[in-house]
Amino acid sequence: LPSGDRGRRKSRFALYRRAKANGVKPSAVHILNTPQDSKAIHSRGQHSISFTLSRNQTVVVEYCHDNNTDMFQIGRSTESPIDFVVTDTSGGGKECEDPSIAPSTISRFA
Template identity: 70%
Template sequence: MLTLVTLMGIINAISCKGQHSISYTLSRNQTVVVEYTHDKDTDMFQVGRSTESPIDFVVTDTISGSQNNDETQITQSTISRFACRIVCDRSPPYTARIFAAGFDSSKNIFLGWYPIVVVRSIRAADL
């Protein structure tokens, strides 16, 4: 469902922990919120470095071989807490879609007004 909503509508949509949504800011005065419902035809997985419950697969940073010693510390992670979401079809051809954006602990995606780059090829999905 694609809807232009008011500020109160945005707050309600993104504050519901049981509801997945994407909010995309068009301008200072317009935001689009896409709400998702459970779908028996797809499975959704979230990947990131966070160990919070919305994350299905936890990914950790690694230290390059030349820096591998006891004194090496990772000061800033290169992996987002909520890095990406993968949605897979349950029936052939089992298409998988990967969405990368700013996720939060309520499983919502936040996209700013910066242009989205879409790459297409014969076997690729639109992102």
């Protein structure tokens, strides 16, 4: 909210299809016996996430490009990868006693 306007506002975001889809989808799942084995699965050309379930089991999920899905990032930062910046007023929308305090960020959207 602009400084001085401390009223509670509902926000709307219009999402439109991107010119080129940037989504990903799971492509392969690998179940490994040791976390060290996951290093052999990782590839520079492909995104992957590894989950260590126990000392003896790691799951690596590889992802590939999805031409039918657009992804949007919502966060607290104003950096360029963030599509929508979300902030909160001080005190959760209540009138702030000290106007010099900047609005806080909403950590649950990070």
